[in-house]
Amino acid sequence: MKRLISLDVLRGLTIVLMVLVNNPGSWQTVYWPLLHAQWHGLTPTDLVFPFFIFVMGVAIPFSSYRQQGGSAGVMLARILKRSVLLFLCGLFLALFYYNPYNPDFDWVRDRLENIRGMGVLQRLALVYFFTAILAMCLRIRGLLFTAVLLVAAYWAAMTFIPYADAAGNVYQGLWAYGNSLAAWIDAGVLGKHHVYYSMATPFPFDPEGLLSTMPAISTCLCGVICGLWLQREPGMPLLKMAGAGIILILAGGVMALWVPVNKALWSPGFTALTAGCAMGCLALLHWMTDLRGYQRWAQPFIIAGANSIVFFMLSGIAARLLFMIPSGSGSLKAAIYQSVFLPYLSPFNASFLFAVSFLCVMFLPVWWMYRKQWFIRL
Template identity: 45%
Template sequence: MLAAIRQHCQAILSAVPANRMLALDVLRGLTITAMILVNNPGSWSYVYSPLLHAKWHGWTFTDLIFPFFIVIVGMSLQLSLQRQQTATKAALLKHALLRSVKLYLLGLFLVLFYYNFRDPSYNYIEQKLMAVRALGVLQRIALVYFFTMLIALYCATRGRIIAMLMLCALYLAGMWYLPYQDAYGQQFVGLLEFGNSFAAWLDHTVLGAQHVYYRTATPFAFDPEGLWSTLPAIASCVSGLLIAQWLQAQRTLVQKARGLLLCGVVAVWLAELWHFSLPINKSLWTPSFVLLSSGYCAIALAACLWLCDIKKYRLWSAPFVVFGANAILFFMFAGIAARLLGMIPVGDISLQSWLFSNLYQPAFGNYNGSLAFAISFLLLSYLLMHWCYKRGIFLKV
């Protein structure tokens, strides 16, 4: 059995070009794997706390996953620009705009791909189509990718650093100093509360309460991937540009890993200190959260660089290479499969609830059963992703 697994992993890694830095591929795979793991428990009633988002201020392991992906988008963008040096800026912007539109539409498809078959009174037009959530994970990536491309094309290193700082400063200026009021005329300013911040007011006013994630938040419904918090999310992506520039520089791998580790540790330390005056908050995507998540991403990349490219401990990374090579397809498949499990009725409950309550919960208990369901989901997903990987089937947008 072990020999077969070893052979399987070696076959995957043998297809990776010898001169390719494996660390980024592995980090992307680890990130998308973690995202799918935390998104698909057997039951949301039984989830270990590190696999849940922080309730508001503060952070958990789960809160780092999405910003990791945003930073990796920035790294990938910078590395791809190096391979497209002969392309004009107009051509690159056209491609970026087209890619962003595709990503947004894929995100919109996932939002609309649902029907409640267990409720005979369910009205898809009114309850889903007319109340569609405007933003989300892929939608945010779409917006962040396009604006980061603008910064990448028109700003050198110093300009990129200034752009990061200006985006965070503009965000904070709005959050701290722009007044807003509720439907009763009560005025607020400078709050960072659940449902009561400038970002929440903007989402409520522009998008509408029926088109955001937290629809029942008071006094303002808002979205964790909302409009104003997209500004510091772009800053997160720009940090990925800077990390990739460090990787592209003429330095040894050891120097690159040490630099990433040092910068990451300093960034995390500063973010934790900043937390006392500006809370780390994923839903608001505060600049302290930008600093924390980018710092941890740099540390994680340094670890992957040391393990995979310096020490050559690579066998463990093969499944993550498969997942990372087809991250968008993996995300789309997982989203569709999870929705199908929730839609297909088995008596009065969904297929997912039936599987959990009849198989996983009796065998493993509440919390372990919920985690075992998520791991099974990953293992079954791997079979499809590996089949696509072997046949060269990749979803490119």
């Protein structure tokens, strides 16, 4: 079938925003839409990761080995291979770090022995693995039922299962920073030294933790459902996606009356709101690019999305190198920011322009790969 341009555009738009929000000149001077909510709440930046997971789901029905009618064993092997590679890429980024400014920093102790097990790519790997298998086995109704069931089961577990800290204090039904069933599981399974929020109390936890992967799979399943609509009824599912998006946004708003909207815990309201917004954006882009043919404006996003994981990896490696390479009394990043951007702009504008400049530089190798028709898809 004809290539779905809207999928490429949304994937590229998402990865561009992901690189942009992750690389300000200074974290002290960032415009609020480019920051995550401190805990409960939702900002535009909080949409980026669930959008990427949603897009990953949309792409699953269009995967080449599915279209070629490969056997279940072949498909399962490829799903497993891709998941393992994604997970290993995430571990590589976790290890690729050194702090030359701290004399007490020990790479083996601080990064290898205490490696953060979860992260963005690790969550993508787990979500993709389970979602792709479900997509192999279930039809649309089954996928929809599973998506709802996962969110409902997650809510029920977080609400009704009690848990205790080391002092014997028992908690139940909390969605607090460092105090939830999800945090308790992360602390017990992953360990204090292997999570992002290692200083959280009473339970250190990871924003890409274990239990909260369940509703993230639901986000991806919503993408699979949209992908199946687009695959089976080209041009027809516009109203379906828009209508489903509106229903999910309304449902998320209702859920937020009882359970806070929270990205780190991937709360039910967060799951519904972000999936609804993603469906609405995909519907709009489908109308603009696939149905009406307005595509020229979207070419940079198509290029970025063609090698999205490469784009993410390159930006992660480059950002770490800018920090790890000393320059004067600080890092190379600080030297560039303080000498090129900060003297000529307000702190907030300088920080934003640094992020835009970093994004443009990272775009160049991806653009070159696109011109050469080199595509690396894990």
